[in-house]
Amino acid sequence: EIVLTQSPGTLSLSPGERAALSCRASQSLSSSYLAWYQQKPGRTPRLLIYGASTRATGIPDRFSGSGSGTDFTLAISRLEPEDFAVYYCQHYGTSPRTFGGGTKVEIK
Amino acid sequence: EVQLLESGGGLVQPGGSLRLSCEASGFTFSNFAMSWVRQAPGKGLEWVSTISGNGGNTFYADSVKGRFTISRDNSKNTLYLQMNSLRAGDTAVYYCAKDFGGGYYFPTDYWGQGTLVTISS
Numbered sequence: 345e346i347v348l349t350q351s352p353g354t355l356s357l358s359p360g361e362r363a364a365l366s367c368r369a370s371q372s373l374s375s376s377y378l379a380w381y382q383q384k385p386g387r388t389p390r391l392l393i394y395g396a397s398t399r400a401t402g403i404p405d406r407f408s409g410s411g412s413g414t415d416f417t418l419a420i421s422r423l424e425p426e427d428f429a430v431y432y433c434q435h436y437g438t439s440p441r442t443f444g445g446g447t448k449v450e451i452k
Numbered sequence: 453e454v455q456l457l458e459s460g461g462g463l464v465q466p467g468g469s470l471r472l473s474c475e476a477s478g479f480t481f482s483n484f485a486m487s488w489v490r491q492a493p494g495k496g497l498e499w500v501s502t503i504s505g506n507g508g509n510t511f512y513a514d515s516v517k518g519r520f521t522i523s524r525d526n527s528k529n530t531l532y533l534q535m536n537s538l539r540a541g542d543t544a545v546y547y548c549a550k551d552f553g554g555g556y557y558f559p560t561d562y563w564g565q566g567t568l569v570t571i572s573s
């Protein structure tokens with residue numbers, strides 16, 4: 345089973361700042377099979393990025409994904425008030441799929 | 453508009469069984485793989501199972517393998533999760549989810565609102 349470790353656990357930032365979230369895999373992934381999701385309190389997750397770097401439909405271009413092998417990053421260029429949420433990475437290239445533990449982006 | 457409506461959750465004693473259903477609409481159901489993902493109260497997301505669009509391939513998390521069975525009825529646009537030998541650790545909101553394509557190697561792009569399963573004596 346591939347273990348995904350997300351860091352930091354919590355990121356405290358102000359609106360307008362840049363966020364960089366890390367997802368590290370226990371073994372090398374095909375970069376085609378890494379996704380990022382956003383979840384707000386009481387809401388269902390929303391797909392942001394798939395294939396490590398492709399934005400899902402309707403996702404603003406301030407969200408970007410990058411990385412390969414075992415190290416992946418989700419960047420949010422300028423935080424908007426609606427971006428404060430929990431973010432999860434997930435791989436879907438082998439079974440079982442696994443999620444990272446999540447990074448909470450909170451208002452500083 | 454994609455809609456996924458789960459049902460079947462509730463309170464069950466340890467060792468018991470439960471069957472979840474998910475009625476799908478707004479897309480050609482048989483063209484897409486479907487998944488179940490769960491989230492324990494206050495915890496992160498945990499993938500449970502995925503079934504291919506034609507139902508011919510199924511995949512399970514190690515934590516549920518041998519106890520849970522995913523299935524689908526494409527004539528009824530409905531996804532199922534049969535859960536047996538339930539444990540306290542299975543307590544969670546169970547989300548029905550549509551994948552981006554018909555096979556296994558696609559992310560999830562739509563989620564239902566979830567149904568709560570509570571395992572307690």
